[in-house]
Amino acid sequence: MQTKKSKNILLYFLSLAISLFFSSTVIAQADPLIEKVSQKLAQVNDYVAEGIMKTDVAFIKASLGKVKVYFKKPNLLKIKKEGGISLLPRGGVSLTINTLLNTKQYTTIPAGNQVLNGKNLTVIKLIPTDDNLDWVISTLWIDPVEALVYKTATTTKENGSYEITMQYGEYAKQGLASKIIFSFNTKDYKLPNGITLEFGDEDPTAKQKALKNKKGTIEITYSKYTINKGVPNTIF
Amino acid sequence: MWSLIQIELYKIFRRPRTYIAFGAIAALIVVIQLGLKIDGDAYAGFLMKDINDTLTVDGKVLNGYLICYILLQLLLVHVPLLVALIAADMISGEANLGTLRLLFSTPFSRTHWVLAKFIAASIYTILLLIWLAFLALFVSMWIFGTDDLFLMKSNYVVLIEQSDVLWRYVGAFVFASFSLLTVTSLGFLMSSLSSNSIGPIVGTMSAIVFFTILSTLNIPLFNLVKPYLFTTHMNNWKEFFDIKVNLDNEAIRGSILNIAKIKTSLMVLTLHIILFVTASVIIIKKKDILS
Numbered sequence: 443m444q445t446k447k448s449k450n451i452l453l454y455f456l457s458l459a460i461s462l463f464f465s466s467t468v469i470a471q472a473d474p475l476i477e478k479v480s481q482k483l484a485q486v487n488d489y490v491a492e493g494i495m496k497t498d499v500a501f502i503k504a505s506l507g508k509v510k511v512y513f514k515k516p517n518l519l520k521i522k523k524e525g526g527i528s529l530l531p532r533g534g535v536s537l538t539i540n541t542l543l544n545t546k547q548y549t550t551i552p553a554g555n556q557v558l559n560g561k562n563l564t565v566i567k568l569i570p571t572d573d574n575l576d577w578v579i580s581t582l583w584i585d586p587v588e589a590l591v592y593k594t595a596t597t598t599k600e601n602g603s604y605e606i607t608m609q610y611g612e613y614a615k616q617g618l619a620s621k622i623i624f625s626f627n628t629k630d631y632k633l634p635n636g637i638t639l640e641f642g643d644e645d646p647t648a649k650q651k652a653l654k655n656k657k658g659t660i661e662i663t664y665s666k667y668t669i670n671k672g673v674p675n676t677i678f
Numbered sequence: 679m680w681s682l683i684q685i686e687l688y689k690i691f692r693r694p695r696t697y698i699a700f701g702a703i704a705a706l707i708v709v710i711q712l713g714l715k716i717d718g719d720a721y722a723g724f725l726m727k728d729i730n731d732t733l734t735v736d737g738k739v740l741n742g743y744l745i746c747y748i749l750l751q752l753l754l755v756h757v758p759l760l761v762a763l764i765a766a767d768m769i770s771g772e773a774n775l776g777t778l779r780l781l782f783s784t785p786f787s788r789t790h791w792v793l794a795k796f797i798a799a800s801i802y803t804i805l806l807l808i809w810l811a812f813l814a815l816f817v818s819m820w821i822f823g824t825d826d827l828f829l830m831k832s833n834y835v836v837l838i839e840q841s842d843v844l845w846r847y848v849g850a851f852v853f854a855s856f857s858l859l860t861v862t863s864l865g866f867l868m869s870s871l872s873s874n875s876i877g878p879i880v881g882t883m884s885a886i887v888f889f890t891i892l893s894t895l896n897i898p899l900f901n902l903v904k905p906y907l908f909t910t911h912m913n914n915w916k917e918f919f920d921i922k923v924n925l926d927n928e929a930i931r932g933s934i935l936n937i938a939k940i941k942t943s944l945m946v947l948t949l950h951i952i953l954f955v956t957a958s959v960i961i962i963k964k965k966d967i968l969s
Contacts, residue, residue: 497837498927499733503920504837505929527737527826527837532730628732632833658732 473550473566476582478589480543482617488514488673489618492666495521497529499628499658504529509662517541518678521662531626531660532601538622539591539608542580547572558583563592576600590614602627613667624660682790686798690764699760699806707749707813711821714745718822725830735828742819743827743843747919749814754854754915757810758861758886765799765865766878769962773873779967792959796866803862804855811851829919836920842931850915853940856947857912861886863954864908870958870965908950911943 491511497504508524519541521530542548553565563583570577576598583593590610597603604626611620690696714721718740726735769792772778781791827838838846864885868878889909892900904910917940922933934940 496926496928500927501834502837503834503923503927503929505839505842505921505931507839521736523737525825526839527735527739527828529729529733529735529837532732532734626732629728632728 473552475564475584475586475589476543476550476566476568479539479582479584479591479617480546482589482615483540483543486513486515486540486616486618487670488512490668490671490673491618491664493662493664495523495528496661496663497658498661499529501628502529502658511662511664512673512677513538513540514673514675514678515540518675520678522677529660531604531624531658538606539582539594539617542568542577542582542594542596547575548580553581556583558592561585561592588614590617613664613669616667616669618667618669619664621661621663626658626660628658679790679794682786682794683797683801686768686795687801690798690802695767696764696802699757699763700809702760703753703757703806703810704813706753707810707817710749710752711745711818714740714748715821729830729835737828738823738825739828740822741825741827741840742815742822743824743840743847744829745818745822746815746847747827747829749818750810750850750854750915753810753814754857754913755890757806758858758912759883761803761806761858761861762865762879762882762886764802765862766869766882767875768795768799768866769869769958770872770878771869771875773967774875782967788963789959792870792962793955796863796955796958799862799866800859803858807851807855807858811847815847827919831920837929838919838921839931846918849918849940853915853918853944856944856951857908857915860908860912860947860950860954863951863958867954867958867961870961873968906946908947911946914939914943917943 489512491513493509493511495507495509497507507526507528509528510522510524512518512520512522517540519538521528548568548570551567551569553567556563556565562585564586566582566584568580568582578597578599580594580596582591584591588610590608592608594606595603596606604624607623607625608619609621610618613620722740723730726739729735769778772781782788784791786794824840824843826840827836827843829836829838861882865878865882868881868885872878872881886909889907893904893907893910893913917936918934920935922930922935924930
């Protein structure tokens, strides 16, 4: 009786060990679709992109601005507004698809398929293997035919969650988007009248919008990419 | 008439008191500019605490345009007091010295003299404003450089492109000249009522302080009278720095959010100027010069 019980326990642990071994093997394997996307992005060592940036945050009134986006492998990214002040989501813009995948420090989990804007996309979750990375989890919506990432949703350790939606055009072959929309959650903005010295009536519509809409977007529409021509490190 | 204005200008600029205002403005601006040059980043960091939770602001936020805006917010409330020092002494000072009788015995009419005095006081006011604009705007631009104007209001932020800023300052200073001329005319009216210098100066200052407090307090009872107080409208130069947005929340370059408010304020201030100066002329014309 005692021997049979010990045998059962042994069998239980053995089956648990086997299942854990196989499941971990599945996670550790790089997803072939991610590999395909990475190969596409690997063609680009660096780029300088010119574009127009639109800031849409409820409590900010800003006009469209010309920007230059600098990227260098593996994960250096800088957005500079030409002669002006730029407002960018805190820590979010550096988490583009290039910077996420080029680190190679992640495991992938397949998460099925979803239809997004009429496209049937494969959903894959990335989990970083390096504890020092700023992000916790990222979900990618990938077109399996074109190997293009159309959307990412990333949760960071310190800067909240971001969604990046991409549209492709002329530079789709290199996996570079023609339009990127960063969506992020905004916190409350309020300064006491005593500091701003604004005692009169303020724009009531702006006030209402700020109270209502807690989601902000930064939209960059690229007009031109200069690829693999070298970008000095001093820019970042 | 021009010779009368020249005489009055000579009298104004011969008095050491005239230069107190120029000196005070210069001292205040230099001190604030120095403080912001040394410790401006900490000040900007404090102002932008809420924004920095969500966004990274890249660029020269603390530039000459923002410094000028900060200076105007602080100074345009107090400059009227400096204007009162001269304007409220224009007629009463002469009455006190006993020279008013002498002036009015010349071939020029009392109306001529009163208008000449008012124009001279207005020139002084405008010169003070030009001095303020030079120090606050151009010297700040020279010290801190220029960039977009990043204005933090109580409930929202306005980012104005640097090429869209300078004309707004021109508009704001023109508007401010109407505000200060209203104070000049009030001081002038007070001056016509008295035969000593101190009374009208203190009276003008008290009126400005009193009405400014009424204008800033958000009490329903006071809200009824606020639209009629010149102090409510004096601060509306700030309207030049608020812009319209379209349905996509994009700021419209070259736009002013509430242009009607500026027009109304200019109208109210102009009416006050006309009212105060006309009242001064009537009072002086009917006044027995006993000193």
